[in-house]
Amino acid sequence: GESVGLHLPTLSVQEGDNSIINCAYSNSASDYFIWYKQESGKGPQFIIDIRSNMDKRQGQRVTVLLNKTVKHLSLQIAATQPGDSAVYFCAEKTDTGRRALTFGSGTRLQVQP
Amino acid sequence: DARVTQTPRHKVTEMGQEVTMRCQPILGHNTVFWYRQTMMQGLELLAYFRNRAPLDDSGMPKDRFSAEMPDATLATLKIQPSEPRDSAVYFCASGLVLGQGNMNTEAFFGQGTRLTVV
Numbered sequence: 001g002e003s004v005g006l007h008l009p010t011l012s013v014q015e016g017d018n019s020i021i022n023c024a025y026s027n028s029a030s031d032y033f034i035w036y037k038q039e040s041g042k043g044p045q046f047i048i049d050i051r052s053n054m055d056k057r058q059g060q061r062v063t064v065l066l067n068k069t070v071k072h073l074s075l076q077i078a079a080t081q082p083g084d085s086a087v088y089f090c091a092e093k094t095d096t097g098r099r100a101l102t103f104g105s106g107t108r109l110q111v112q113p
Numbered sequence: 114d115a116r117v118t119q120t121p122r123h124k125v126t127e128m129g130q131e132v133t134m135r136c137q138p139i140l141g142h143n144t145v146f147w148y149r150q151t152m153m154q155g156l157e158l159l160a161y162f163r164n165r166a167p168l169d170d171s172g173m174p175k176d177r178f179s180a181e182m183p184d185a186t187l188a189t190l191k192i193q194p195s196e197p198r199d200s201a202v203y204f205c206a207s208g209l210v211l212g213q214g215n216m217n218t219e220a221f222f223g224q225g226t227r228l229t230v231v
Contacts, residue, residue, distance in 0.1 A: 045222070
């Protein structure tokens, strides 16, 4: 899978550092958000999700923060590892109604050893 | 382990030819999505089905694209005739939605079909 390529914003971090990937969404009616990771040649893979009644959710080494006031979502990866290198997408959805996930444009994370 | 299976993984075809991409959703999932990924447009929703019924195909060019679910274990996306601008990676995803549209699981993606139309 080629992922989104040439014009992706890129975040470059050193191995062991923390990473923060940001996402702005536009639909104020969105109430369910997911972060996906896409490695080269693969489909997007679920990382963590959050509903709009929360502002923070933690997983293993990852934390998602949601600020509904400014329609902003962030993904924090602790102690970034080379295996974290990938393209990260945020996706949004309204839980009611018929809408499917709408994906952002993605951010490429490069982890330097 | 349960996963979404897409075939073929790669397809090269000549302009004007018919292309059919297949997807086997995860057993028990009732919602299937088709997305297209390109460098310029990113991930775009083409169509999605719930309980085999099309809910939204507004993202799909109607004149040449068609999506169907002949049964609960198979979703197809067909392009006829194909054009070079259709070259992209096509992803199928499945999920489980119950009740009033609340998503009980996230969308699980297949590995994609890389389509090249020359």
